[in-house]
Amino acid sequence: MTVNHYADGVKPARLTGEEIAANFTDMHAPLGDHEASVAADRCYFCHDAPCITACPTAIDIPLFIRQIQGGKPADAGQTILGQNILGGMCARVCPTETLCEEACVRNAAEGEPVEIGRLQRYGTDRVMAGNTHPFSRAEPTGKRIAVVGAGPAGLACAHRLAMKGHEVTLYEARKKPGGLNEYGIAAYKSVENFAAREVDWLMGIGGITLKTGHKLGETITLAELQDGYDAVFLGIGLAGVNRPGLPGETLDNCDDAVDFIDRLRQSDDLAALPVGRDVVVVGGGMTAVDAAVQARKLGAETVSMVYRRDRAAMGASDYEVDYAAQQGVRVVTNAAPSAVNGDAGVTDITFERTKSGPSGLATTGETITLKADQVFMAIGQRLDGVPDGLELDGRKIAVSGPGRTSLKGVWAGGDCTPGEDLTVVAVAEGRDAAEDIHSTLMEG
Amino acid sequence: MADLTTDFLGIKSPNPFWLASAPPTDKEYNVRRAFEAGWGGVVWKTLGEEGPPVVNVNGPRYGAIWGADRRLLGLNNIELITDRDLYTNLEEITRVKRDYPDRAVIVSIMVPCDEESWKAILPLVEETGADGIELNFGCPHGMSERGMGSAVGQVPEYIQMVAEWCKKYYSKPVIVKLTPNITDITKPATAAKLGGADAVSLINTINSITAVDLDCMAPEPTIDGKGSHGGYCGPAVKPIALSMVSEIARNPATHGLPISGIGGVTTWRDAAEYMALGCGNVQVCTAAMTYGFKVVEEMCSGLSSWMDEKGYTSTADFIGMAVPNVTDWQHLNLNYISKARISQDDCIKCGRCFAACEDTSHQAISMSEDRVFEVIDAECVACNLCVNVCPVEGCITMERLEPGTTDPRTGRKVEADYANWTTHPNNPGAVTAAE
Numbered sequence: 001m002t003v004n005h006y007a008d009g010v011k012p013a014r015l016t017g018e019e020i021a022a023n024f025t026d027m028h029a030p031l032g033d034h035e036a037s038v039a040a041d042r043c044y045f046c047h048d049a050p051c052i053t054a055c056p057t058a059i060d061i062p063l064f065i066r067q068i069q070g071g072k073p074a075d076a077g078q079t080i081l082g083q084n085i086l087g088g089m090c091a092r093v094c095p096t097e098t099l100c101e102e103a104c105v106r107n108a109a110e111g112e113p114v115e116i117g118r119l120q121r122y123g124t125d126r127v128m129a130g131n132t133h134p135f136s137r138a139e140p141t142g143k144r145i146a147v148v149g150a151g152p153a154g155l156a157c158a159h160r161l162a163m164k165g166h167e168v169t170l171y172e173a174r175k176k177p178g179g180l181n182e183y184g185i186a187a188y189k190s191v192e193n194f195a196a197r198e199v200d201w202l203m204g205i206g207g208i209t210l211k212t213g214h215k216l217g218e219t220i221t222l223a224e225l226q227d228g229y230d231a232v233f234l235g236i237g238l239a240g241v242n243r244p245g246l247p248g249e250t251l252d253n254c255d256d257a258v259d260f261i262d263r264l265r266q267s268d269d270l271a272a273l274p275v276g277r278d279v280v281v282v283g284g285g286m287t288a289v290d291a292a293v294q295a296r297k298l299g300a301e302t303v304s305m306v307y308r309r310d311r312a313a314m315g316a317s318d319y320e321v322d323y324a325a326q327q328g329v330r331v332v333t334n335a336a337p338s339a340v341n342g343d344a345g346v347t348d349i350t351f352e353r354t355k356s357g358p359s360g361l362a363t364t365g366e367t368i369t370l371k372a373d374q375v376f377m378a379i380g381q382r383l384d385g386v387p388d389g390l391e392l393d394g395r396k397i398a399v400s401g402p403g404r405t406s407l408k409g410v411w412a413g414g415d416c417t418p419g420e421d422l423t424v425v426a427v428a429e430g431r432d433a434a435e436d437i438h439s440t441l442m443e444g
Numbered sequence: 445m446a447d448l449t450t451d452f453l454g455i456k457s458p459n460p461f462w463l464a465s466a467p468p469t470d471k472e473y474n475v476r477r478a479f480e481a482g483w484g485g486v487v488w489k490t491l492g493e494e495g496p497p498v499v500n501v502n503g504p505r506y507g508a509i510w511g512a513d514r515r516l517l518g519l520n521n522i523e524l525i526t527d528r529d530l531y532t533n534l535e536e537i538t539r540v541k542r543d544y545p546d547r548a549v550i551v552s553i554m555v556p557c558d559e560e561s562w563k564a565i566l567p568l569v570e571e572t573g574a575d576g577i578e579l580n581f582g583c584p585h586g587m588s589e590r591g592m593g594s595a596v597g598q599v600p601e602y603i604q605m606v607a608e609w610c611k612k613y614y615s616k617p618v619i620v621k622l623t624p625n626i627t628d629i630t631k632p633a634t635a636a637k638l639g640g641a642d643a644v645s646l647i648n649t650i651n652s653i654t655a656v657d658l659d660c661m662a663p664e665p666t667i668d669g670k671g672s673h674g675g676y677c678g679p680a681v682k683p684i685a686l687s688m689v690s691e692i693a694r695n696p697a698t699h700g701l702p703i704s705g706i707g708g709v710t711t712w713r714d715a716a717e718y719m720a721l722g723c724g725n726v727q728v729c730t731a732a733m734t735y736g737f738k739v740v741e742e743m744c745s746g747l748s749s750w751m752d753e754k755g756y757t758s759t760a761d762f763i764g765m766a767v768p769n770v771t772d773w774q775h776l777n778l779n780y781i782s783k784a785r786i787s788q789d790d791c792i793k794c795g796r797c798f799a800a801c802e803d804t805s806h807q808a809i810s811m812s813e814d815r816v817f818e819v820i821d822a823e824c825v826a827c828n829l830c831v832n833v834c835p836v837e838g839c840i841t842m843e844r845l846e847p848g849t850t851d852p853r854t855g856r857k858v859e860a861d862y863a864n865w866t867t868h869p870n871n872p873g874a875v876t877a878a879e
Binding site: 048049105 | 511512513514792793794795796798799811815835836
């Protein structure tokens with residue numbers, strides 16, 4: 001295939017297959033045994049450790065690191081997975097710099113936390129490399145539960161319910177389970193089909209029947225599920241994508257970032273995936289970073305990530321933004337999109353300079369125009385397809401306690417409920433809802 | 445730069461760093477390289493009697509313990525004395541001493557515990573021109589099973605007897621190397637002195653098993669499924685050696701007997717500590733075996749610059765300076781009362797001090813909701829455990845309570861006068877201090 005490095009327009013094969021393969025290797029290489037030993041030795045085994053508090057799933061981090069010190073990484077993995085069944089994915093995608101590693105006392109000591117994320121991967125990889133599933137099921141309860149959405153919240157909920165002896169039917173709208181782990185996370189954070197392997201491993205608990213291609217409100221309804229099951233858990237995520245409503249935003253090659261990431265994750269041949277020569281990503285969150293970085297890795301010559309507010313207000317962590325900059329992404333702040341320009345396809349995009357004032361964000365009157373043959377919108381996702389009868393809290397499904405919705409017998413968790421939209425938060429919510437479902441069902 | 449020249453028993457060397465009798469000093473090739481690297485002297489690896497040399501095992505001779513980053517902390521060996529021909533060694537010693545007249549060359553010897561054996565070998569060693577001999581009464585493995593090494597060192601009468609033979613048949617300084625595998629180190633040291641030895645060197649290695657292979661259920665190093673205890677050395681043994689050195693240095697029966705300090709000397713500081721406790725020089729082995737001969741450069745530069753900082757112009761200026769401060773527990777000042785102080789600026793809030801004190805000591809550290817750790821003076825006995833477990837050096841310190849203030853723990857006024865257990869009212873054997 002010819003290499004279209006400097007071709008205008010949206011073209012495949014901007015780099016050679018080898019170059020692209022090299023660009024999409026593991027963002028953080030796994031720790032070797034000796035590296036893990038040295039990294040683990042840095043843990044102070046803090047009393048009432050701040051890292052545990054900072055972890056949404058409350059993994060006993062000092063304990064699992066001490067198990068690594070003791071030469072038992074699989075025991076460490078068991079400690080992790082007992083709290084967070086998707087501990088393998090969380091080790092790869094958690095913004096540890098704002099969670100456990102931010103809380104690590106080594107930051108105060110010397111500015112370098114213990115590498116908790118990489119150590120977590122070291123432990124969980126060891127468990128998943130084993131041939132047996134490390135958790136077993138309790139005696140059958142005879143209870144049947146429908147879990148809607150096979151993303152992190154649904155998977156965590158289903159696994160915990162299966163452990164408790166319940167029969168779970170896991171409904172998923174897409175072809176594959178995994179949710180954002182499968183479709184929404186940057187490829188270089190989950191190499192070698194890890195998301196799918198992790199789901200396969202998780203299903204090893206047994207007692208979970210996966211039904212893909214079932215979308216709530218289309219092939220199944222909440223009312224039917226309420227009738228047919230003892231309890232329902234909704235982990236339906238945020239299926240809708242926000243659009244700014246700009247002139248020209250329907251032009252060709254003005255796409256949603258999530259669709260680009262989805263296509264990329266599902267591609268068998270990244271060199272065949274077209275990308276613009278000059279790419280502009282609108283947004284300041286993790287999705288914007290993932291789209292911008294991956295556009296660069298596919299060979300886009302210039303990639304700009306443009307955010308309407310200032311740097312501090314960005315949703316993406318400092319670490320992620322620094323990583324994007326290191327990959328050659330130009331990060332532009334205080335610029336709000338005003339028009340996407342072009343004839344059939346995009347040619348450039350205009351922004352208005354902004355500044356934060358007492359009455360919120362204001363434009364300064366200055367405009368800037370960036371050349372673009374491809375624009376990705378990454379300004380957030382929203383709840384879509386909520387069944388009638390569920391009370392909302394703002395733009396999410398209202399819950400009280402461990403995921404109880406306004407409807408009796410219906411729980412919810414993950415991105416569709418209030419709280420931070422993080423894999424690890426979704427896992428915690430799914431797990432905790434499962435515990436609550438279990439105690440509710442077993443009481444009655 | 446301070447002058448590191450050392451005079452030990454009249455033997456001059458350009459610095460106090462000698463290589464101990466061990467594999468690094470087993471042959472001319474190594475010793476020449478050591479002298480080129482800057483070592484002040486060597487104790488040649490132990491010679492045995494004339495005849496077929498000893499044989500070593502053909503499996504692993506060493507075992508070790510490490511820190512997490514494979515820093516070698518302790519080394520164990522089951523190697524015997526030199527397994528090369530006696531005359532080969534003697535010829536090499538002669539050549540090396542001739543070529544390096546400014547360096548100390550000491551010959552370590554281990555022959556059976558009878559006068560004839562010593563009478564036979566000593567003139568041969570004398571002929572080499574070496575500066576002195578060191579009697580290997582220390583090796584705790586292999587040779588001890590044949591009545592040599594530590595089997596001699598554990599019997600003070602034998603030490604005295606052999607030392608006497610050596611002084612009788614050898615004209616130059618005689619150093620007795622002591623085994624630590626004994627209850628009271630002053631006994632063999634006293635015996636050496638009574639036998640006329642010019643000095644003692646210590647410690648030799650400590651009986652040890654470094655690890656157990658849990659798959660084949662055998663001690664390490666394992667040879668064909670079996671293991672034997674070895675001799676332990678390296679940084680891990682230094683505290684044991686320092687204590688033994690100090691006992692010899694302060695014991696009236698042995699005070700003043702020259703000492704060559706051995707055991708885990710790794711940097712200049714270790715050497716300075718041994719010398720402060722009365723050693724005229726130090727011997728090094730594990731550091732050289734771990735890092736090579738080049739380590740002596742740091743030892744020399746570090747010791748010299750420290751001496752400059754302190755204003756010492758010769759090693760003699762500080763040798764033995766710490767000896768008067770080594771005392772018995774019963775003489776420690778019970779009116780010296782201190783409390784732990786935690787620097788909130790330096791604290792990283794790990795809580796290790798709290799866990800240690802709360803779980804295992806005196807419940808004298810409080811922890812607030814927001815992880816502020818503070819000392820409760822009314823409970824603090826100044827044990828120092830919090831200082832030892834704190835990962836931040838200097839964050840927790842011990843502060844003396846001024847005389848005249850009240851110790852919140854006891855409610856008693858802090859006395860200015862020194863008072864120890866010998867006069868304490870709780871001591872049934874207390875005596876009234878002399879007027």
